[in-house]
Amino acid sequence: MIAGGAGFVGINLATALLDRGDDVVIVDDLSRGTRAAMDRFQGNPKFSFIEVDCSDPDLLDGALDDRVIDQVWHMAANSDIPAGIADYRVDLRQTFMTTVALLELMKRRSIPAIHFASSSAIYGDFGAQLIHEDIGPLLPISNYGAMKLASEAQLRAAHESHVERVSVFRFPNVIGVPATHGVILDFVQKLKATPDCLVVLGNGSQQKGYLHVSDLVAAMLHIADRAEPFAVYNIGPADDGVTVRAIAEMGRDAFSATASIAYGEGNRGWVGDVPRFRYSIQRLTNTGWRPTLDSQTAVARAIAEIIDQERDR
Amino acid sequence: MIAGGAGFVGINLATALLDRGDDVVIVDDLSRGTRAAMDRFQGNPKFSFIEVDCSDPDLLDGALDDRVIDQVWHMAANSDIPAGIADYRVDLRQTFMTTVALLELMKRRSIPAIHFASSSAIYGDFGAQLIHEDIGPLLPISNYGAMKLASEAQLRAAHESHVERVSVFRFPNVIGVPATHGVILDFVQKLKATPDCLVVLGNGSQQKGYLHVSDLVAAMLHIADRAEPFAVYNIGPADDGVTVRAIAEMGRDAFSATASIAYGEGNRGWVGDVPRFRYSIQRLTNTGWRPTLDSQTAVARAIAEIIDQERDR
Numbered sequence: 001m002i003a004g005g006a007g008f009v010g011i012n013l014a015t016a017l018l019d020r021g022d023d024v025v026i027v028d029d030l031s032r033g034t035r036a037a038m039d040r041f042q043g044n045p046k047f048s049f050i051e052v053d054c055s056d057p058d059l060l061d062g063a064l065d066d067r068v069i070d071q072v073w074h075m076a077a078n079s080d081i082p083a084g085i086a087d088y089r090v091d092l093r094q095t096f097m098t099t100v101a102l103l104e105l106m107k108r109r110s111i112p113a114i115h116f117a118s119s120s121a122i123y124g125d126f127g128a129q130l131i132h133e134d135i136g137p138l139l140p141i142s143n144y145g146a147m148k149l150a151s152e153a154q155l156r157a158a159h160e161s162h163v164e165r166v167s168v169f170r171f172p173n174v175i176g177v178p179a180t181h182g183v184i185l186d187f188v189q190k191l192k193a194t195p196d197c198l199v200v201l202g203n204g205s206q207q208k209g210y211l212h213v214s215d216l217v218a219a220m221l222h223i224a225d226r227a228e229p230f231a232v233y234n235i236g237p238a239d240d241g242v243t244v245r246a247i248a249e250m251g252r253d254a255f256s257a258t259a260s261i262a263y264g265e266g267n268r269g270w271v272g273d274v275p276r277f278r279y280s281i282q283r284l285t286n287t288g289w290r291p292t293l294d295s296q297t298a299v300a301r302a303i304a305e306i307i308d309q310e311r312d313r
Numbered sequence: 314m315i316a317g318g319a320g321f322v323g324i325n326l327a328t329a330l331l332d333r334g335d336d337v338v339i340v341d342d343l344s345r346g347t348r349a350a351m352d353r354f355q356g357n358p359k360f361s362f363i364e365v366d367c368s369d370p371d372l373l374d375g376a377l378d379d380r381v382i383d384q385v386w387h388m389a390a391n392s393d394i395p396a397g398i399a400d401y402r403v404d405l406r407q408t409f410m411t412t413v414a415l416l417e418l419m420k421r422r423s424i425p426a427i428h429f430a431s432s433s434a435i436y437g438d439f440g441a442q443l444i445h446e447d448i449g450p451l452l453p454i455s456n457y458g459a460m461k462l463a464s465e466a467q468l469r470a471a472h473e474s475h476v477e478r479v480s481v482f483r484f485p486n487v488i489g490v491p492a493t494h495g496v497i498l499d500f501v502q503k504l505k506a507t508p509d510c511l512v513v514l515g516n517g518s519q520q521k522g523y524l525h526v527s528d529l530v531a532a533m534l535h536i537a538d539r540a541e542p543f544a545v546y547n548i549g550p551a552d553d554g555v556t557v558r559a560i561a562e563m564g565r566d567a568f569s570a571t572a573s574i575a576y577g578e579g580n581r582g583w584v585g586d587v588p589r590f591r592y593s594i595q596r597l598t599n600t601g602w603r604p605t606l607d608s609q610t611a612v613a614r615a616i617a618e619i620i621d622q623e624r625d626r
Contacts, residue, residue: 034358088417104401122466136451138448141473146463146467147463147467153453153466154452154460156437156452157458161398
């Protein structure tokens with residue numbers, strides 16, 4: 001079962017699980033994902049989709065009827081960080097109460113394993129310090145990060161009482177298609193609207209690692225298959241990332257080579273955005289897995305994919 | 314404003330704040346505290362009490378009417394850990410949703426400062442490792458600890474957006490009167506019921522630090538008055554604590570000297586209970602403040618106070 005499976009990461013995960021022969025049921029409230037996005041799976045007898053509010057354990061339990069679930073993939077969350085800042089209830093319900101509801105469902109149905117899409121946002125701002133999984137203090141600076149951390153805490157408590165296996169994946173910016181938000185989609189849409197000028201929020205010096213969704217899904221399956229009792233892994237590229245300026249220039253070059261780029265001020269794009277961080281994936285690479293794409297290559301591929309996606313819209 | 318002020322810590326805090334001349338309004342849903350406990354403050358023109366559900370920002374906002382609040386003390390929580398294990402909604406609503414509601418209230422009313430009763434339970438089980446405030450990973454093993462950690466995360470995010478000052482007090486077992494729960498009250502009530510035998514949950518080897526509520530309140534006021542933008546402090550005794558066995562023997566000696574003591578098995582009293590920990594209060598002592606009582610003295614005083622409290626019941 002993939003909760004929030006109609007979203008960007010969920011769709012890619014479902015594709016990979018179906019490709020390897022697993023049965024997949026996606027549960028999603030379609031607050032962000034669309035029913036049309038589920039069309040790609042229709043006709044596959046191993047796939048089913050249920051539209052349901054994943055923050056309500058009774059609704060979830062009823063909607064699943066007599067299906068037997070042996071693993072929960074929890075990809076449900078509010079991915080619109082500014083929306084969560086404007087109204088705290090968005091992250092609360094979509095990012096945290098989904099965790100609470102899924103754990104209650106697992107208790108009722110004795111489901112033994114959950115794999116959770118956490119976030120590098122749980123760490124907050126560590127400046128130039130290398131962020132490994134056991135670092136402290138954890139001071140998330142957005143409601144989104146706070147509700148991801150709250151979810152991790154709840155998962156840990158549930159593991160102590162009734163959930164046998166928990167995987168926590170902490171990942172930074174993930175890119176690819178189908179893109180619904182994020183800096184690359186933003187740039188491509190802006191360039192499509194005004195092909196002669198790209199306006200960038202902030203001064204462009206913000207630097208982050210970018211992970212292609214294909215690498216993310218491969219890493220999650222790799223970790224889940226290890227079946228550790230309580231696994232916490234950073235997942236990210238093996239480099240220190242690329243700047244917003246570099247992404248803007250790559251996007252401009254790919255879409256509209258003659259466009260000028262206008263930068264704003266400050267090194268934060270919005271409240272809750274961490275200007276830069278250095279991310280350790282040593283725990284992950286120690287298991288023998290490495291990302292196939294570095295940040296720069298991932299960005300280049302995602303730009304091409306997203307230009308292609310937006311061409312027909 | 315003290316949220317959850319009709320509880321054990323809240324009553325002691327209100328007493329101290331009134332003693333120093335502050336105006337105090339207690340808001341409490343009386344799910345654990347009692348209206349009778351508020352009698353001690355009646356007649357003091359600087360005191361008022363409002364019965365209201367602190368997990369609902371609209372109810373809170375309405376109940377406060379035109380009162381001007383300049384500091385929130387957030388002491389509202391489910392203190393019954395086993396109840397929170399039996400039903401996850403107890404900790405969710407009473408411990409976490411109160412934090413969410415108070416932060417929303419602060420946003421609406423531009424209240425600049427909040428002081429939060431967190432817990433050593435956010436740390437989880439670090440074995441013999443010394444627990445300082447920046448240690449990781451944070452793996453709480455009870456819903457109670459999870460919801461306290463979730464609250465801290467939400468406070469951090471709110472500090473980034475609209476709350477000027479936050480104090481987070483992480484404290485272990487606090488003892489004293491009016492006692493409503495905890496190992497000492499449990500022992501005294503058992504001895505009162507069966508004066509010849511005290512049955513102890515677990516083998517008694519569990520060792521913890523105990524802080525007297527008078528020291529806790531003094532430490533909280535000390536930290537709050539420092540007015541740091543985001544203060545996180547462990548508060549506890551300066552020693553490694555006393556064992557359950559020692560508390561049982563001290564209780565027996567004080568109440569019913571000839572009683573026998575029967576121990577159970579295992580070193581955990583219940584799910585979500587950490588068998589022992591070592592707690593650093595160096596950050597606190599670096600500010601010049603030290604507890605006046607060690608664990609053993611605090612336990613002895615609390616035993617006497619609680620025997621006195623229970624005598625008349």
